[in-house]
Amino acid sequence: xxxxxxxxxxxxxxxxxxxxxxxxxxxxxxxxxxxxxxxxxxxxxxxxxxxxxxxxxxxxxxxxxxxxxxxxxxxxxxxxxxxxxxxxxxxxxxxxxxxxxxxxxxxxxxxxxxxxxxxxxxxxxxxxxxxxxxxxxxxxxxxxxxxxxxxxxxxxxxxxxxxxxxxxxxxxxxxxxxxxxxxxxxxxxxxxxxxxxxxxxxxxxxxxxxxxxxxxxxxxxxxxxxxxxxxxxxxxxxxxxxxxxxxxxxxxxxxxxxxxxxxxxxxxxxxxxxxxxxxxxxxxxxxxxxxxxxxxxxxxxxxxxxxxxxxxxxxxxxxxxxxxxxxxxxxxxxxxxxxxxxxxxxxxxxxxxxxxxxxxxxxxxxxxxxxxxxxxxxxxxxxxxxxxxxxxxxxxxxxxxxxxxxxxxxxxxxxxxxxxxxxxxxxxxxxxxxxxxxxxxxxxxxxxxxxxxxxxxxxxxxxxxxxxxxxxxxxxxxxxxxxxxxxxxxxxxxxxxxxxxxxxxxxxxxxxxxxxxxxxxxxxxxxxxxxxxxxxxxxxxxxxxxxxxxxxxxxxxxxxxxxxxxxxxxxxxxxxxxxxxxxxxxxxxxxxxxxxxxxxxxxxxxxxxxxxxxxxxxxxxxxxxxxxxxxxxxxxxxxxxxxxxxxxx
Amino acid sequence: xxxxxxxxxxxxxxxxxxxxxxxxxxxxxxxxxxxxxxxxxxxxxxxxxxxxxxxxxxxxxxxxxxxxxxxxxxxxxxxxxxxxxxxxxxxxxxx
Ligand code: HEM
Ligand SMILES: [Cu+2]
Numbered sequence: 204x205x206x207x208x209x210x211x212x213x214x215x216x217x218x219x220x221x222x223x224x225x226x227x228x229x230x231x232x233x234x235x236x237x238x239x240x241x242x243x244x245x246x247x248x249x250x251x252x253x254x255x256x257x258x259x260x261x262x263x264x265x266x267x268x269x270x271x272x273x274x275x276x277x278x279x280x281x282x283x284x285x286x287x288x289x290x291x292x293x294x295x296x297x298x299x300x301x302x303x304x305x306x307x308x309x310x311x312x313x314x315x316x317x318x319x320x321x322x323x324x325x326x327x328x329x330x331x332x333x334x335x336x337x338x339x340x341x342x343x344x345x346x347x348x349x350x351x352x353x354x355x356x357x358x359x360x361x362x363x364x365x366x367x368x369x370x371x372x373x374x375x376x377x378x379x380x381x382x383x384x385x386x387x388x389x390x391x392x393x394x395x396x397x398x399x400x401x402x403x404x405x406x407x408x409x410x411x412x413x414x415x416x417x418x419x420x421x422x423x424x425x426x427x428x429x430x431x432x433x434x435x436x437x438x439x440x441x442x443x444x445x446x447x448x449x450x451x452x453x454x455x456x457x458x459x460x461x462x463x464x465x466x467x468x469x470x471x472x473x474x475x476x477x478x479x480x481x482x483x484x485x486x487x488x489x490x491x492x493x494x495x496x497x498x499x500x501x502x503x504x505x506x507x508x509x510x511x512x513x514x515x516x517x518x519x520x521x522x523x524x525x526x527x528x529x530x531x532x533x534x535x536x537x538x539x540x541x542x543x544x545x546x547x548x549x550x551x552x553x554x555x556x557x558x559x560x561x562x563x564x565x566x567x568x569x570x571x572x573x574x575x576x577x578x579x580x581x582x583x584x585x586x587x588x589x590x591x592x593x594x595x596x597x598x599x600x601x602x603x604x605x606x607x608x609x610x611x612x613x614x615x616x617x618x619x620x621x622x623x624x625x626x627x628x629x630x631x632x633x634x635x636x637x638x639x640x641x642x643x644x645x646x647x648x649x650x651x652x653x654x655x656x657x658x659x660x661x662x663x664x665x666x667x668x669x670x671x672x673x674x675x676x677x678x679x680x681x682x683x684x685x686x687x688x689x690x691x692x693x694x695x696x697x698x699x700x701x702x703x704x705x706x707x708x709x710x711x712x713x714x715x716x717x718x719x720x721x722x723x724x725x726x727x728x729x730x731x732x733x734x735x736x737x738x739x740x741x742x743x744x745x746x747x748x749x750x751x752x753x754x755x756x757x758x759x760x761x762x763x764x765x766x767x768x769x770x771x772x773x774x775x776x777x778x779x780x781x782x783x784x785x786x787x788x789x790x791x792x793x794x795x796x797x798x799x800x801x802x803x804x805x806x807x808x809x810x811x812x813x814x815x816x817x818x819x820x821x822x823x824x825x826x827x828x829x830x831x832x833x834x835x836x837x838x839x840x841x842x843x844x845x846x847x848x849x850x851x852x
Numbered sequence: 853x854x855x856x857x858x859x860x861x862x863x864x865x866x867x868x869x870x871x872x873x874x875x876x877x878x879x880x881x882x883x884x885x886x887x888x889x890x891x892x893x894x895x896x897x898x899x900x901x902x903x904x905x906x907x908x909x910x911x912x913x914x915x916x917x918x919x920x921x922x923x924x925x926x927x928x929x930x931x932x933x934x935x936x937x938x939x940x941x942x943x944x945x946x947x
Contacts, residue, residue, distance in 0.1 A: 543944065
């Protein structure tokens with residue numbers, strides 16, 4: 204039985220854990236039975252699991268991101284419940300550690316990253332008038348590797364135990380000396396495989412944007428979201444290799460007794476923190492830039508004006524991309540390096556607030572004198588501006604190295620980064636999802652329910668996180684599972700808990716809205732329900748497989764607006780056969796084998812590792828010799844489809 | 853015939869062999885650590901440049917401007933990362 208012992212969870216005797224194991228089991232069985240009952244396996248396999256279509260891959264990313272949002276959200280509510288009153292015993296210390304670690308990892312890697320990559324997948328090829336990304340098969344592989352990583356991470360709490368060293372996973376705490384069980388192995392491998400997927404996405408999208416733009420679309424005529432995607436992917440390509448190597452070094456330390464991050468034998472434990480943040484700070488800009496891109500699209504559309512200061516927007520993003528690699532030490536000002544090093548990084552950190560500020564003014568000036576329509580996506584964008592500014596200002600406070608000795612690792616810091624990530628990234632993704640919903644599915648989400656969700660989320664956010672600024676300044680440390688009554692943190696923590704509940708209600712309302720609109724929303728919304736401006740709106744809703752029947756001919760960053768209002772001839776030429784890539788099950792199989800490989804590695808099951816590795820090599824060889832020339836969609840078929848949408852465009 | 857002969861590549865090949873020999877000499881000759889490392893670093897960078905330009909055909913396509921900009925951007929970032937790490941992990945403790 205020795206062999207199987209390693210898969211059990213360290214003793215918890217926590218009824219909630221068993222409840223969630225049962226819940227996971229039941230849900231999985233229900234899904235399998237449901238799909239079998241409705242005879243949807245074939246459809247699922249041939250239309251979704253094997254797809255290489257960027258739109259479907261985008262949608263799958265977004266669905267996964269929403270699932271992960273709920274997983275991470277449940278963690279968050281549990282944490283706020285535990286800290287709602289002093290000396291609470293809902294979660295013990297160990298369990299609390301596992302929950303905040305899981306929450307952080309799930310939210311950053313599997314929710315936010317998936318959401319932005321999903322959005323880029325869906326929107327970028329449409330915005331540049333392409334038929335797909337540069338390497339469609341690689342794109343599917345990216346998704347399935349991400350998915351494999353996410354699943355590997357999510358089984359950790361039922362098989363073997365979750366990581367518990369924080370999402371930052373600092374050594375020596377994360378080393379075998381202090382974290383004996385497999386949790387951190389899970390962390391290493393789950394992030395490793397999904398990180399490789401992300402790196403491939405980065406390369407794929409740079410190639411797509413550089414090489415596949417429609418005729419006439421010079422770099423300075425790209426819609427703003429595409430610009431943000433280009434810069435983001437550039438940062439991905441430069442930042443993610445650092446994470447890959449750091450994770451590998453951690454794995455070697457934990458599983459092969461090397462001494463990179465140990466405290467003795469010449470190891471440097473703080474080297475992990477250094478490498479982690481060399482990746483980690485660029486990562487926060489990887490998250491925020493696509494969000495900025497989405498806001499730029501939405502604000503221009505609903506102010507019914509072109510984006511103010513296009514060039515300065517682009518310039519500030521380029522500057523941010525460079526500066527984002529020069530500030531990482533602000534995450535460990537208190538590590539012990541002297542004033543000179545801290546001052547240098549303090550100044551670079553403050554400098555990065557300047558281009559960010561420029562963008563805020565550009566959005567404000569876009570709205571200035573615009574005819575604003577307060578749709579739900581626009582409401583998120585308008586709420587974003589003041590809330591994100593508060594997050595930015597507190598960021599600059601944290602950037603003052605000497606003052607950071609006071610703020611560091613308090614709830615003040617926690618309030619800061621949620622203040623930039625929730626109104627920044629999460630609002631943008633929800634707004635973008637609502638905005639692009641008709642492009643994805645051909646109907647609009649209900650505005651009334653959407654606004655209810657919006658108010659719950661905004662008020663919930665403020666109630667949940669603003670109190671943390673105060674308790675943080677009063678000295679409440681982060682990641683503590685409880686506090687005494689005498690500390691006085693009780694009342695404000697209760698407010699926080701209440702805010703977390705409102706946030707949860709808001710997200711549930713969004714899901715209810717999807718259900719409600721799916722059943723009752725009218726389907727004849729046309730191709731341009733928002734009176735939009737950029738190229739992605741020049742095709743039909745929902746978008747046909749080939750995107751554009753005729754490759755558009757672009758004259759500006761707002762080609763669709765010019766086509767509608769200024770008589771620009773967007774679609775010259777006639778319908779021809781279209782060449783498209785073939786679907787393939789290769790990606791999902793490959794990622795599945797990777798999953799087995801990583802799982803065996805986590806548990807030191809070397810036989811499994813070797814067999815899975817052979818499988819990986821086999822897949823690569825197969826792909827090298829595979830002949831796949833894609834297929835053509837014939838002219839007649841396209842004309843047929845276009846007729847159904849009411850005439851070619 | 854002349855156009856068909858890959859003179860550039862052959863020269864490049866000989867040159868990169870030469871660089872390898874120079875790098876290898878560090879092992880065979882007795883020299884200071886600093887000297888040896890300098891030789892290794894310099895030859896390594898030249899070697900990478902040769903590979904990039906001669907064998908990976910940077911600069912032969914229309915978008916060579918973009919390729920060089922990206923490359924330089926990458927090198928700059930790598931240097932910043934290394935210098936920054938030295939600053940944070942070693943020099944920072946000296947000042
Ligand atoms: C105006 C720009 C910003 C400045 C000046 C800034 C500054 C800082 C500083 C100095 C810290 C470290 C504080 C400490 O550990 O004591 C920090 C932490 C953090 N920031 Fe920001 N920040 C900015 C924008 C952002 C944005 C846009 C995001 C994400 C979208 C973000 C996400 C984070 C995260 C996740 C952490 C801490 C994570 C952790 O320790 O677990 N920041 N920020
Ligand atoms: Cu940072």
